[in-house]
Amino acid sequence: MALPMSRASVNGTDHALPADPRRTLLDWLREDLGLTGTKKGCDHGQCGACTVLVDGRRINSCLSLAQLHDGDTIETIESIGSADNLSPLQKAFVTHDGFQCGYCTPGQICSAKAMMQELSEGWASAVSDDVTAAPDITREELRERMSGNLCRCGAYSNIIAALEEVLADAASERADA
Amino acid sequence: MSRTDTVTYDSPDTRNLLDHTRQGVIGKPLDRPEGPLKVSGSATYSAEWKFDDCAEGVLVLATIAQGTVQRLHKQRVLDMPGVLAVLADEAMTRRSTQGTAGEAPVQGVHTVDYFAQPIALVVAETFEQARDAALALEVDYVESKSPIALDPESPDAEVEDPDNSETVEGGDLEKAMHDAAFAIDVEYRTPGHASAAMEPHATIAQWHGDRLELHGSYQMLAYNVKEIADCLSIDPEKVRIIAPYVGGGFGSKLGITHEAVAAAIAARQLKRPVRVVMSRQQVFETVMRRSETRQRVRLASDASGKLIGLGHEALVSNLPDEEFAEPVTQATEFLYGGENRLLKVEVARISRMTAGSVRAPGEAVGMQVLEAAMDELAEAVDIDPVELRKRNLPAKVPVEGTAYSSRMLVEALDQGAEAFGWDQRRPRPCQTREGDWWIGMGMASAARVNMLVPAEARVTLKADGAALVETDQTDIGTGSYAILGQIAGEMLGLPIDRVNVVLGDTSLPAGAGSGGSFGAISTGSAVMRACEAIRTTLSEALGCDTDALDLKDGTATSGDLSQSLSDLLGGNDIVETGKIEPGKTAEDFSQASYGAFFAEVAVHAFTGETRVRRMTGAFGFGRVLNAKTARSQCLGGMVWGIGSALTEELAFDLRDGHLVNHDLAEYHVPVHADVPAIEVILLEERDAAASPLQAKGVGELGICGAAGAITNAIYNACGARLRNFPMTLDKVIPHLPDPFAEVA
Ligand code: FES
Ligand code: FES
Numbered sequence: 001m002a003l004p005m006s007r008a009s010v011n012g013t014d015h016a017l018p019a020d021p022r023r024t025l026l027d028w029l030r031e032d033l034g035l036t037g038t039k040k041g042c043d044h045g046q047c048g049a050c051t052v053l054v055d056g057r058r059i060n061s062c063l064s065l066a067q068l069h070d071g072d073t074i075e076t077i078e079s080i081g082s083a084d085n086l087s088p089l090q091k092a093f094v095t096h097d098g099f100q101c102g103y104c105t106p107g108q109i110c111s112a113k114a115m116m117q118e119l120s121e122g123w124a125s126a127v128s129d130d131v132t133a134a135p136d137i138t139r140e141e142l143r144e145r146m147s148g149n150l151c152r153c154g155a156y157s158n159i160i161a162a163l164e165e166v167l168a169d170a171a172s173e174r175a176d177a
Numbered sequence: 178m179s180r181t182d183t184v185t186y187d188s189p190d191t192r193n194l195l196d197h198t199r200q201g202v203i204g205k206p207l208d209r210p211e212g213p214l215k216v217s218g219s220a221t222y223s224a225e226w227k228f229d230d231c232a233e234g235v236l237v238l239a240t241i242a243q244g245t246v247q248r249l250h251k252q253r254v255l256d257m258p259g260v261l262a263v264l265a266d267e268a269m270t271r272r273s274t275q276g277t278a279g280e281a282p283v284q285g286v287h288t289v290d291y292f293a294q295p296i297a298l299v300v301a302e303t304f305e306q307a308r309d310a311a312l313a314l315e316v317d318y319v320e321s322k323s324p325i326a327l328d329p330e331s332p333d334a335e336v337e338d339p340d341n342s343e344t345v346e347g348g349d350l351e352k353a354m355h356d357a358a359f360a361i362d363v364e365y366r367t368p369g370h371a372s373a374a375m376e377p378h379a380t381i382a383q384w385h386g387d388r389l390e391l392h393g394s395y396q397m398l399a400y401n402v403k404e405i406a407d408c409l410s411i412d413p414e415k416v417r418i419i420a421p422y423v424g425g426g427f428g429s430k431l432g433i434t435h436e437a438v439a440a441a442i443a444a445r446q447l448k449r450p451v452r453v454v455m456s457r458q459q460v461f462e463t464v465m466r467r468s469e470t471r472q473r474v475r476l477a478s479d480a481s482g483k484l485i486g487l488g489h490e491a492l493v494s495n496l497p498d499e500e501f502a503e504p505v506t507q508a509t510e511f512l513y514g515g516e517n518r519l520l521k522v523e524v525a526r527i528s529r530m531t532a533g534s535v536r537a538p539g540e541a542v543g544m545q546v547l548e549a550a551m552d553e554l555a556e557a558v559d560i561d562p563v564e565l566r567k568r569n570l571p572a573k574v575p576v577e578g579t580a581y582s583s584r585m586l587v588e589a590l591d592q593g594a595e596a597f598g599w600d601q602r603r604p605r606p607c608q609t610r611e612g613d614w615w616i617g618m619g620m621a622s623a624a625r626v627n628m629l630v631p632a633e634a635r636v637t638l639k640a641d642g643a644a645l646v647e648t649d650q651t652d653i654g655t656g657s658y659a660i661l662g663q664i665a666g667e668m669l670g671l672p673i674d675r676v677n678v679v680l681g682d683t684s685l686p687a688g689a690g691s692g693g694s695f696g697a698i699s700t701g702s703a704v705m706r707a708c709e710a711i712r713t714t715l716s717e718a719l720g721c722d723t724d725a726l727d728l729k730d731g732t733a734t735s736g737d738l739s740q741s742l743s744d745l746l747g748g749n750d751i752v753e754t755g756k757i758e759p760g761k762t763a764e765d766f767s768q769a770s771y772g773a774f775f776a777e778v779a780v781h782a783f784t785g786e787t788r789v790r791r792m793t794g795a796f797g798f799g800r801v802l803n804a805k806t807a808r809s810q811c812l813g814g815m816v817w818g819i820g821s822a823l824t825e826e827l828a829f830d831l832r833d834g835h836l837v838n839h840d841l842a843e844y845h846v847p848v849h850a851d852v853p854a855i856e857v858i859l860l861e862e863r864d865a866a867a868s869p870l871q872a873k874g875v876g877e878l879g880i881c882g883a884a885g886a887i888t889n890a891i892y893n894a895c896g897a898r899l900r901n902f903p904m905t906l907d908k909v910i911p912h913l914p915d916p917f918a919e920v921a
Contacts, residue, residue: 022305031304036225037218039424041375042457046841049375077218086213094212097809101654102215103375103424109216143849150841152375152425153654154816155809156852 006070010035011079018066025059026050028066029076037077037106041150048149051107051114052076058114060148077106080113088169089113092162100153108149112163115145116170137167185760186629186702189582189865194705195667195800196863196871199729203667206805209659210678211422211652220422223394224379224454231381232261233304234443234453235311236435238463242292242528242834243321249297250315257313259306265297266442268408272531273465274432275501276692277630279400281407282432282531283498289318290496291528292834293462298439300451327834329469329494329525336492339502339524345510347576348517350475353486357477359557365474365546365900369827370467372535373846374653376424377460382440383450387411391418393437396426397690398649398683404433409441421681423653423691428534429465430653431692461839466827467535468493468503470542474550477515482558482565484515487575489547494525495532503532504539508624508881509547511581511767514571528834534692536817537877540625545821545902548621548885552892562889563590563599563773566622574767582766582866585797586622589773592858593795594620597775606896610920614779616790617894621885623772623796625694627864627873631758632699633686636665636707638715638751642731642742644669646678650688650700654813655876656806657696663803664701664870668708670728670742686754694770694874697802699757702868707755714753718745757869766866770878772796774815774886780895782916785909787891789819793856794883799864799873807875811857814879820847822884823903 006017010033018028026043029035029052038061041049045063052061053075081087089109092098099105119141124131127144135141142160151159195203214220239246251263267285271294274282286296299314301307326334338344354360380393389411395401398418406413423430436453444451455464475488491505502524509520535541555562567587573580594600602618603609609616634648646665652658662676669676679685689699709723716726721735728734731742762768775793780786794815801807824845828837838844857879863871884902892898897912 020303020305022309027304030225034227035218036221039218039222039376040224040454041377042841044457044840044842046457047375081217083213083217083219086217090213090216093216094208097209097212097805099212099215099654100656100806100809100813101375101423101425102211102220103222105215106218139854143852146849148848150375150846150848152373152427152846153809154813154847154852156816156847156849157812157855158809160849160854 006067008069008072008074010074011076017069021065021067023066024062025064025066025069026061029061035076035078039103039106041104048111049104049107051110051149053110053114056117058111077110080109089166092165096158096162098159098162099155104149104151108151108159111146111149116167184756185758186762187760189762190869191865193863193865193871198667199727200667200670202663202673204801204804207659207663207673207803209656209806210662211658222376222422222424223392223420224452226381226392228381228383228450231450231452232300232302232447233307234298234300234440234451235307236295236439236453236455236459237297237299237311237314238293238459239289239296241289241318241320242327243324244289245319246287246289246296246316247319248317254299254310254314257310259302260299260310261302261447262300262443263297263314264443268438268442269295270408270435270438272496273434273533274404276428276431276534277397277400278432279403281404284408291530293836295435295463298443298453300443300447324528325497326527328831329492329527330471334525334527336523336525339522340500341502342504342522345518345520345576350486350488350517350519353477353517354475357485358480359478359554361476361550361554361557363474363550363553363900365472365549367470367542367546367902369469370535370821370825371461371827371844372427372429372465373841373844374425374427374429377455377457378430378434378436378464379454380437380440381450381452382444384445388415389441391437393418393420394423394430395420395433396423396430396651396653396692398651398681399687400690401433402683405437405441408438418683419681420651423651426653426691427536428538431534434464457841458839461844462836463530465533465535466530468495468532470503470505472505472546474547476550476554478554478558482560482568484513484569486517487513487515488519490519490521492523492525494527494529497526499531501533503542505543507539507626508544511574511769512622512624513569514575516575518575529829537625537880540881544624544882545884548882549888552619552889562620563594566590579767582768583862583864584771585860585862586771588860589771589795589797592860593773593775593793596856596858597793599775602893606893607914613782615782615895616777616779617890618777619886619889619893621774621882621889623774623878623882625770625874625878625881627768627770627867628693628695629759629763629868630689630695630699632689632703633754633756634688634700634703634707635686635752635754636704636711638669638711640743640746640748640750644671644676646676646704647685648680648688648700649683649685650696651681651691653691655691655696655810656803659806660697660701660802661704664704665708668705669711671731675731694876698868698870698872698874701802701870701872702757703755705755705869706757707753710753711751714751715745762866768867768873770796770798770873770875772878774883776886776890778887778890778894780891780909782913785906785913787823787904787909789853789887791853794879795858795860796878797860797862798875798878799862799867800871801859801861802872804859807859808857810875811879812855814877815855815883816847816852817880818883818887819851821902822887826903
């Protein structure tokens with residue numbers, strides 16, 4: 001059983017973690033908290049549909065038991081932007097048609113958000129030529145870093161176009177600042 | 178310009194109404210109206226509806242391929258915490274329903290037809306309890322004493338002529354092959370494919386008295402109602418299905434399947450809502466597969482490359498008594514000439530999960546093989562592969578003599594080639610090397626039959642001048658919400674934000690459903706007809722001929738007459754239901770969407786790994802209803818082509834019949850890193866025979882031949898002529914040239 005103190009913050013609200021130790025973080029979010037924006041595509045860490053941010057880092061929430069998140073800060077798609085108040089990243093997905101059925105989409109967006117943070121922190125990837133240098137933000141880098149998020153509808157090139165737009169806007173904002 | 182249509186579409190509607198309306202929203206690359214819901218996680222998919230007291234069901238699958246279930250050791254499981262029931266009802270489905278069946282599939286879960294067939298449902302208070310109990314359920318089986326073959330090519334496999342395709346025979350193919358200046362006689366193989374829609378199949382069933390309500394993930398609701406009603410022996414009128422958002426289908430959700438029927442039975446027994454979500458592995462193992470194929474292609478040409486004979490014979494498989502057989506030769510019938518021909522499909526009866534429709538049944542595998550064989554012919558004749566295609570476009574469909582409704586293949590070939598830079602291709606293999614990589618280019622034609630199917634839709638022009646479009650049509654990612662709104666907006670002269678589209682509920686008029694690329698044109702035509710009826714009423718109110726009525730931005734105009742719609746409506750709604758059914762145009766014309774693929778690949782000189790570096794597709798499919806969503810359909814299809822060419826393959830263990838790669842870790846769909854920038858060219862075309870919209874289907878066209886272009890590019894890169902899809906490293910390596918030799 002969960003310790004009475006086991007709690008986590010989800011989208012800024014404090015919640016007691018579930019009693020059943022078998023409950024995954026994904027099922028806790030979807031079933032107990034009603035945050036169904038996070039999707040279950042495989043339940044085995046193979047598709048990325050369940051991607052959420054834990055303390056700012058992306059994880060597959062299906063691969064993690066809820067009780068392991070005592071004291072963690074969890075962000076889901078619901079915290080990134082609502083339908084009538086979309087974030088720039090979500091807007092770019094809409095304008096570039098970075099989805100079709102939409103089932104992989106919250107995972108893609110959460111993953112992309114964290115990936116951009118990783119890029120800005122200078123993380124290397126398997127396709128980076130120089131793992132010590134700041135990464136070049138090429139399409140190849142973006143594809144590599146997003147490859148944990150499957151899209152059976154095949155919206156990949158539109159997703160990359162959406163990410164390029166958001167990254168370019170962010171870069172020009174930095175240049176203006 | 179007026180025209181009295183019966184419900185059936187018997188003669189081409191050449192009025193071309195949508196080019197005379199004035200709103201200017203049809204065809205525009207508008208964003209999907211439901212996009213904000215999808216990107217914010219607030220679109221509700223099947224398993225996500227919340228109902229009080231909902232119990233959780235988990236299916237139990239057979240661990241033998243053929244036999245009977247002798248005993249389920251239920252009691253131990255019923256004693257586990259939270260477990261409510263263990264069901265093995267004879268109404269539960271043993272096989273999945275084929276698309277448009279409208280009736281129950283094979284039922285009864287005491288007999289086992291194939292490995293991993295459902296045999297029971299365990300229901301508990303929570304998912305975790307149900308899952309553990311399902312895992313713990315012990316089952317005694319009696320294995321069949323006379324099992325059928327597990328391998329379609331085994332000599333024991335019974336082979337039949339299928340019911341769903343007819344052999345096409347003309348002239349004398351043997352003689353043509355003998356007389357030909359060039360003759361190609363090759364055998365190709367394609368493996369089984371999985372739809373692998375990203376949302377697993379899920380249903381929440383609940384009964385309100387004798388009425389059944391399902392929230393679930395299905396493609397063709399009007400048919401699904403009949404299927405589940407037939408499974409449960411209840412009146413279809415008593416079933417309602419709600420599915421506003423469907424996380425992909427690609428054929429796997431055409432017909433009702435196991436989780437829906439099991440959930441309904443459990444909910445009836447337990448008198449509470451029951452949810453059954455299939456695991457990813459269960460979806461792979463027991464829903465639906467595209468059959469593997471063995472295809473013999475014979476091409477006989479004269480000295481110029483003109484076909485005088487064409488043979489395409491395929492062996493596919495399915496369970497005994499299933500009507501569906503992958504219609505491999507469907508596009509071969511009309512694509513190229515060669516009057517001496519033999520096109521034939523045979524089906525081997527084997528023990529593997531039901532074979533059925535996976536995106537573009539027939540063409541997806543038939544076209545990739547035909548187009549690979551055409552590349553072999555182009556090489557033999559020594560002409561450009563694009564030119565070979567152009568030389569072989571017949572004036573009428575060979576043997577049958579049917580006229581083409583329209584065909585943009587030459588335009589697709591030319592514009593695709595130009596945009597891609599096909600003239601840079603070096604005709605001989607092994608000519609271009611960049612570091613450790615061989616570089617090559619390949620092309621293929623695209624073709625997919627066009628179908629109009631029965632559909633209804635209701636359109637309400639509200640007193641305030643806004644419109645509501647309602648049908649049970651689903652949007653499985655295809656863009657139904659977008660295009661149905663655009664058709665209504667265009668016909669009624671409304672900006673798109675004045676049109677609301679409500680879908681996916683069987684209490685609404687029955688749309689076509691999503692399948693066979695027919696959803697948009699069929700349901701769209703029904704919407705158009707409903708709007709035409711509204712236009713007639715509006716013109717009467719304004720006092721003009723229907724033909725002289727102009728509708729734009731909520732104002733009706735005709736000559737000097739002009740009135741806002743809300744004034745004209747005088748506080749009343751106009752409600753019309755539009756209907757369409759296929760008619761004589763379907764028989765009088767050969768209707769298909771066409772296109773061309775161009776691909777550049779890099780093949781690693783040492784490892785044989787293939788990377789697709791870029792791809793161009795050019796497509797002609799009648800009127801483009803929304804340039805953004807149509808383009809996405811084409812893109813998605815081409816991504817499937819990459820998967821078919823390089824990675825996707827269902828692998829069955831021939832000792833016991835189990836599917837070895839039953840999840841997304843082992844069945845490799847393309848990921849971001851596999852997909853380059855893809856260029857899509859949409860060719861504007863009008864095809865009045867196809868639909869009053871002048872539009873044809875596009876949802877599947879992008880896959881139909883795409884893998885052939887990649888295969889041909891592999892050959893052009895490194896000289897490996899492979900005839901066994903997918904082109905994995907192990908198959909490429911033995912054919913690679915000496916990596917250290919000088920490039921010629
Ligand atoms: S559901 Fe978690 S990775 Fe697929
Ligand atoms: S949008 Fe359907 S799986 Fe990505």
